[in-house]
Amino acid sequence: MIRTRFAPSPTGYLHIGGVRTALFNWLLARQAGGQFILRIDDTDAERNVHEAIEPILNGFRWLGLDWDEGPEVGGPHEPYCQSQRSDQHRRAVDQLLASGHAYRDFARPEELQAQRDTAQAAGGSFVYDRAWMATDAESAARFEAEGRAGVVRLKMPREGQCVIDDLVRGEVRVDWAGEQDHVIQRADGSCLYHLASVVDDHDLEITHVVRAEEHLPNTPRQIFILESLGYQRPVYAHLPYVAEPGGTAKLSKRKLAKYLKNKDFADLLARGNHIASTCGLTTDADTFNPVIVDFYREIGFTPHAILNYLLLLGWSLDGEREKFTIPEMIEHFTLGRVNRSPASFDPQKLLSVQGDTFAAQSIDARVEAVIPFASRAGIVDQTKTDSLDCLRTVVAAVGDRLKLAGDIVDYGYLFTDALIYDEVAFQKKITGDEPARLLISKLAVSLGSLDKFDAATIEAAVQSFCEAEQVKLKQIIHALRIATTGVTNGFGMFETLAVIGQKRTVDRIRAAVQRSVAT
């Protein structure tokens, strides 16, 4: 039975790299009929935890990564917040103290820091001489009399090696001598991460610890703790981190300014901002960031596309196959095929996967996804069925030009008459092209007299108009498109006009012609 976990600290946001770690854990649990557990690592939290975990849980729900045990769903190992498990942590510390694997220490932080700095300056690694270690109750009392506060430190081995068997890295060996006597409990009795993490993993019966590689250096001390406590080792797998776009450093939420220098990343954010502003979304500067999953939800990405893209970041089945449904991911995923090197986050590939994923969905599914955006952008009235029918027609006609739900905001011209003209194109194709201008003006009259206004009828009418005028379609169609939509590109012209409607088409052509003459 496999039990995996993802243990975020309550930061208020879900990092895209964290999602990948969670996905791999989730996949592992799901394929083996095991459990995926969510635990909140909030031992150091001073903020409102509920407020800070809610965005994370929302992210998981949106992505469809369900958890078998954890916040809100509960489970047999409650509680699932580290801060509420301090009794267990303290008991473990007492046990370590009793067995001699830990000791009470009275060094002041600044004293140790000074030693560390000296050691580093000398080019060696710091080894605490345990000068303030309390060997008995007497020495402890003496240190306390000096006004020192006692913490509990690990009494790490100083010879031999720690051998870690890692499912993605193989065997990793580390000399114990290089390890520090880490503090596991503060003077006020509260416990630190490594101790808490090991105890909780044990209590929650976690069998596989799958986490990002920045935890690899932490592993020896955690192994020391768990073996001292008599626990069985879990299986370890350290995943490479997700690297920044076009770089090799770890992707970080805080380096947004730097990533903006990457064109693809900047374009992605710009696209998001465009959608957000058109929809009147208030974007939280803290989370409206492509490093954070909220960003993708906000602008209409498809959860499955995020998952599929992340799956491919550091893992491959055979180097050929790239599209996976969730059941297929569950079926095929193995830690053995996870890469060892960091994979850089590529906004273009993400967008490509998103586009493919969205296009593969049914019209109904796409309409459903688009409604909130169209509604907020004021281009459709959710309460009116004819408005929704129209939206459906548009979504069908737009086809794969819609890469993500939020892209619908670019088709506002179909619904609102306040066109935003592409001035350069308007100047060239209408103002600067007198024959075309006269022709579309004349065409407006014929279009206005049609009995029906569907795409086929419009096309026939325009074709015969061209024949009668002895011009080619391409001589007028650009002017026609700009006059009626304001922009130079879109889906089929005749379908576009059909959606816009007869009266509005005629009015828009006249308005554009007038506008060009006036300017």
Add this chain to the structure above:
RNA sequence: GGCCCCUUCGUCUAGCGGUUAGGACAUCGCCCUUUCACGGCGGUAACACGGGUUCAAGUCCCGUAGGGGUCACCA
């Protein structure tokens, strides 16, 4: 600086001793076309370097270089 990890096209990757080093995204060209997108066809583009081992090395070993992670009374 110590310790640890990593290194195949620009990016994600396939490759587990013998390949014209494959695929995808991106990019470039052509075709399709009323625009854009899609689609089709084709092109450019990679084994970090140096030593070994071997008949044979992207694949194994050892170095070097480069990149990265981590060194808290954070998680």
